[in-house]
Amino acid sequence: MQGFTNGMSAALIEDVAWIKAQASYGDGGECVELAGLPTGDVAIRNSRDPEGATLIATRGEIRAFLDGAKRNEFDHLIA
Known part of the structure; x- marks a missing residue:
């Protein structure tokens, strides 16, 4: 099984x-993309740089982020 690390190229x-x-499809390509990994973790990349660096998050980290997003905890970052 391939090892996945933060910062690795999404091309790998x-x-x-x-x-x-x-909601991001019509937004000029400014979005993040996620992929489920065989390890159960989730890879995150910038759609404007599809071969660039990735962030690898655990399912628990993604769950906590999504919960916070649903509760509007990050809305101030785009206000």
């Missing part, structure tokens, strides 16, 4: 399906 992550929010 093979055989995964990158997904992004439907």
Whole structure:
């Protein structure tokens, strides 16, 4: 099994399906994409740099982030 580390090139992550929010499709390409990894972790990349560095998060970290997003805890960052 391939080892995944923060900062690795997204080009090195093979055989995964990158997904992004439907709301981002018409937004000029400014979005993040996520992919489930065979390890159970989640890779995150910038759609404007699809071969650039990735952030690798655990399912628990993604769950906590999504919970915070649903509670509007990060809205001030885009106000």
